[in-house]
Amino acid sequence: xxxxxxxxxxxxxxxxxxxxxxxxxxxxxxxxxxxxxxxxxxxxxxxxxxxxxxxxxxxxxxxxxxxxxxxxxxxxxxxxxxxxxxxxxxxxxxxxxxxxxxxxxxxxxxxxxxxxxxxxxxxxxxxxxxxxxxxxxxxxxxxxxxxxxxxxxxxx
Amino acid sequence: xxxxxxxxxxxxxxxxxxxxxxxxxxxxxxxxxxxxxxxxxxxxxxxxxxxxxxxxxxxxxxxxxxxxxxxxxxxxxxxxxxxxxxxxxxxxxxxxxxxxxxxxxxxxxxxxxxxxxxxxxxxxxxxxxxxxxxxxxxxxxxxxxxxxxxxxxxxxxxxxxxxxxxxxxxxxxxxxxxxxxxxxxxxxxxxxxxxxxxxxxxxxxxxxxxxxxxxxxxxxxxxxxxxxxxxxxxxxxxxxxxxxxxxxxxxxxxxxxxxxxxxxxxxxxxxxxxxxxxxxxxxxxxxxxxxxxxxxxxxxxxxxxxxxxxxxxxxxxxxxxxxxxxxxxxxxxxxxxxxxxxxxxxxxxxxxxxxxxxxxxxxxxxxxxxxxxxxxxxxxxxxxxxxxxxxxxxxxxxxxxxxxxxxxxxxxxxxxxxxxxxxxxxxxxxxxxxxxxxxxxxxxxxxxxxxxxxxxxxxxxxxxxxxxxxxxxxxxxxxxxxxxxxxxxxxxxxxxxxxxxxxxxxxxxxxxxxxxxxxxxxxxxxxx
Numbered sequence: 001x002x003x004x005x006x007x008x009x010x011x012x013x014x015x016x017x018x019x020x021x022x023x024x025x026x027x028x029x030x031x032x033x034x035x036x037x038x039x040x041x042x043x044x045x046x047x048x049x050x051x052x053x054x055x056x057x058x059x060x061x062x063x064x065x066x067x068x069x070x071x072x073x074x075x076x077x078x079x080x081x082x083x084x085x086x087x088x089x090x091x092x093x094x095x096x097x098x099x100x101x102x103x104x105x106x107x108x109x110x111x112x113x114x115x116x117x118x119x120x121x122x123x124x125x126x127x128x129x130x131x132x133x134x135x136x137x138x139x140x141x142x143x144x145x146x147x148x149x150x151x152x153x154x155x156x
Numbered sequence: 157x158x159x160x161x162x163x164x165x166x167x168x169x170x171x172x173x174x175x176x177x178x179x180x181x182x183x184x185x186x187x188x189x190x191x192x193x194x195x196x197x198x199x200x201x202x203x204x205x206x207x208x209x210x211x212x213x214x215x216x217x218x219x220x221x222x223x224x225x226x227x228x229x230x231x232x233x234x235x236x237x238x239x240x241x242x243x244x245x246x247x248x249x250x251x252x253x254x255x256x257x258x259x260x261x262x263x264x265x266x267x268x269x270x271x272x273x274x275x276x277x278x279x280x281x282x283x284x285x286x287x288x289x290x291x292x293x294x295x296x297x298x299x300x301x302x303x304x305x306x307x308x309x310x311x312x313x314x315x316x317x318x319x320x321x322x323x324x325x326x327x328x329x330x331x332x333x334x335x336x337x338x339x340x341x342x343x344x345x346x347x348x349x350x351x352x353x354x355x356x357x358x359x360x361x362x363x364x365x366x367x368x369x370x371x372x373x374x375x376x377x378x379x380x381x382x383x384x385x386x387x388x389x390x391x392x393x394x395x396x397x398x399x400x401x402x403x404x405x406x407x408x409x410x411x412x413x414x415x416x417x418x419x420x421x422x423x424x425x426x427x428x429x430x431x432x433x434x435x436x437x438x439x440x441x442x443x444x445x446x447x448x449x450x451x452x453x454x455x456x457x458x459x460x461x462x463x464x465x466x467x468x469x470x471x472x473x474x475x476x477x478x479x480x481x482x483x484x485x486x487x488x489x490x491x492x493x494x495x496x497x498x499x500x501x502x503x504x505x506x507x508x509x510x511x512x513x514x515x516x517x518x519x520x521x522x523x524x525x526x527x528x529x530x531x532x533x534x535x536x537x538x539x540x541x542x543x544x545x546x547x548x549x550x551x552x553x554x555x556x557x558x559x560x561x562x563x564x565x566x567x568x569x570x571x572x573x574x575x576x577x578x579x580x581x582x583x584x585x586x587x588x589x590x591x592x593x594x595x596x597x598x599x600x601x602x603x604x605x606x607x608x609x610x611x612x613x614x615x616x617x618x619x620x621x622x623x624x625x626x627x628x629x630x631x632x633x634x635x636x637x638x639x640x641x642x643x644x645x646x647x648x649x650x651x652x653x654x655x656x657x658x659x660x661x662x663x664x665x666x667x668x669x670x671x672x673x674x675x676x677x678x679x680x681x682x683x684x
Contacts, residue, residue, distance in 0.1 A: 037338070040327045064422050064597055066547050072337035074222065077547075079422040079597055100449070101313040101441075103306065104426060117427040118310060119442050133445040 042069070046153040049093070050084055052145060055152075060085040060094070060107055060125060065156055080156050082141060083107060083114070085125065093143035093154045094127045100134040114138065186389055187373035188380035193267070194371060196260040198393035199400045203253035204355070206404065207291075210246040211348065218298065220344035222337050225300035226418040230602070233411065244408030250292055252404050254433045257288055265467065265488050268476035269372035275468040277365040282465045284358050287351060292431055294347040297340065305419030306428030308343075309335050314441075317450040334421075375476045418600045435502035436495050442505075460491055515592060515599055516625040521613035522589025523598045524606050525582055532586075546593070562586050581614055588625075608679035611672055615664060622683070630661060637684040646677030 047067045055061050060083040069078030081096035081104060094114075098105050103118035113130065114123040122131040127138035142155035169175045186194075217236055219228040232239040261281065264270055270278035297308045312329050316322040331338030383389070420426075430438050437457060444452030463470070471484035478485060515523070526532050526546055535543045562583050589598070601609070617626035620633045636645065644655075650673050652659035664673060 035328070037327050037331045040330075040333055042333045071222065071334065072332060072341070074337050076222075076336075078334070081422050101310045103310065103428065104422070118306075129446075133442065133449060135446045135449060 044155045046144070046146075047156050048146075048149070049082060049143070049152050049154045051150070052091075052152055055084055055086055055091070057086050059109060059112075062096070062107060065154060067156065082154055082156070083127075083138075084143070084152060084154075091143045091145070091152060092126070093141040093152075095139040095141055097139065098134060099129075099136045099138060100132070105138065182384070182386035182390070184367060184371075184385040185382035186371050186385055187377065187382060189374035189378045190371055190383075190389060192392055192396070193263050194389070195393045195396040196256060196263050197366075199396050200253065200256040200260050201359070202397045202400060203249055203256050203404075204359070206245060206249045207253060208352070210242055210249060213242055214246055215348060220298065220340050222300060222340060222419070225298065225340060226415065226600075229299045229301075230415055233415065240411035241408055244411040245404065247412035248404055248407040250295065251407075251432070252400055253288055254292065256400065257285055261285065262488075262492070265484070266478075267372060267375055268471065268481060268484075270468045271372075271471070271476065272468070274365070274369055274372065277362060277369065278468055279465055280358055280362050280365070282461070284355070284362060286461075287355050287358065289433070291347065291351055291355070292433060294343045294351065296431055297343045298347065299415055300340065300419050301416040302419060302426055303416050303429060305335065305421070306426055307430050308339065310428055310430075312339075314453045317453045319450070372476075375478070420597060420599070422597045432499065432503065436498035439498040439502035439505065463487070464491070514623065516588075516623040517609050517613050518585050518588045518617060518625045519592045520589075520599075520601060520605060520609035522585035522587070523593075524601065524609055525586050526589060546590070558590055559583075559587055562590075579614075585613055604675065604679055607672075607675050611668070611676050612679065615668065616676070619661070633680060633683065635683055637681045640681065642674070642677040642681035644677075645680050646673050649673045649676055 045067075047065050049063050049065050050061060063082050063084055065080045065082050066077050067080075069076055071078070083094040083096060085092045085094070096105050096114075097103075098116040098118065098121050100116065100119055100121050103116050105114045105116045105121065105123065107113075108115045112125060114125075114127070116122070116132065116134070120132040121129070121134040123134070123138050124130050127140060129135075129137055144153055145151075146153050214232060217228055217232045217239075219225060229243070233243055234240075236242065264278070264281070293311060297304045312326050312335065315329055316326040318325050329339070329342070331342040429435075437453075440452045440456060441449070442452075444450075467484060467488075470487075471481055473480060475481075532546060536546045538545050592598075612622065616622070616633070619627045619630040621628060622633045624634075640648075648655050648661075649668075650665045650670075651663040652661040653663065668676075
């Protein structure tokens, strides 16, 4: 009698522990599924950036590319800063996002370098790291001359 | 028969037993020698209480969405009764909490209070410190101004450096592909729903263990009877709490630091500054270039935190006297000195590139005209078949083409345009704005600046120079707010002869309404 009562209590204790644990894990798992972001990258498309004549050749051209974008439940205009430059007979487009921690780099005309205001990253005109903490150069974006519109487009 | 109140309390005690709880809370026995050094935990509790109350009050007005967050914070500052002080209390209250936590921690280390049997409570205290810093980090984003946005971009990119799971952690913190609406709601939820109960639970356990194990007391145990917490030590605690409250009130009276312009992902050359208690980490990052980055961002702080948490096992032994604990105290002093040095280096390192990005009044007037003019909007709309919207980076026409187009749109497309604006100052302002819009995004304007830009551009810049644009017949007004307040500027604009008998400046009374003159005065008084 005492023996079976003990067995019964052991089984019940195990039941409470296991099922209670599963219940907790289930709720936590559901919360995790909801909390995990659904989409982490944007698909890139070609966007109009500038007319070829806008590129003087002396300095890279700073262009703000505006495009429709989704931000959660918003349809917003996403604005990205791009540096356009001539590269031999073609064109070069560099992202203005610092490869270090994502601040917005700026073309400094007097030094002829890209400078990051946050932690002192310095890049040359081709986007290669000259000094400071960036682990790699500025991202090179695909750029093309659209023959129909005669406009330069970058893939963003 | 007892008097009514006492009888009522007796009845209540019989039904609830509240006197035992009160006795337990207030009559905690303290070892002899417990004095001023043991008041810091109460200061910290006070600071946390202030944050909970002010944070709840802020939540009554705050909207965590990118298109309303900044405006709602501005509304709190300017419209809500005592709103500026409320924001000030919450902003500076965070600093009071961090300082109190640091002092409390230093006291525990100096007194060796983490020694057996208090190791677990020491660990909980360490976790609480992390929770407090997490509050600071998540709350920093909520005003959604430039400072908030860029500091968060940097913080999330730092989390990417976590070995193995970095991208996943960063994605979880961002909530979407970019820092945006989904990040703001996420950090808001963390700040007001997730972290507070975690904090409350940990504080409850921290206090429970403190009571269970008792106060460690002075380094060398003294002889003498135990004394109850109430009222002696309670009074000491209250004195320190009052002192902290006075400091907080003085800091908060002038409000939180002014809102910067709304978050703008395209702003070039913006220099993000973290809150002062993260400046040390910010500075540390600069010493580890390239692939070594992770060392400055995570390894060094991680090792420091781990060593701190392991102190009870590093610093064993019986005596809590300073001379018997050279390793622990030396290490702690070194860490403290390192944090202080890095923080002050970070505070001194202020790049001076920020000013170059500001738009002058003529450009701002032009932006306002373009946005509000029915003439531009006749053709330049998102859905128009004639011309696209006027947008930053989409202005490719040469300057002379733009000049003739603004003066007379008929030149380009006969028959579809309204008559052109006739005011040459409008034309000049629009052209200045278009030139700037080639490469820069226009800043978001508050209503005051919007109105003042038009008024000052039309009435003042003919003779006065402000931020590098305008005439040179009158004095430069770029810093006029250092000399005059809004009322005295308005008086001068209204009729200069009232102030200076030989003034050459014309009176604007009658030409402008009193409200317009007031707007000019208010805006100029802020030019310091």
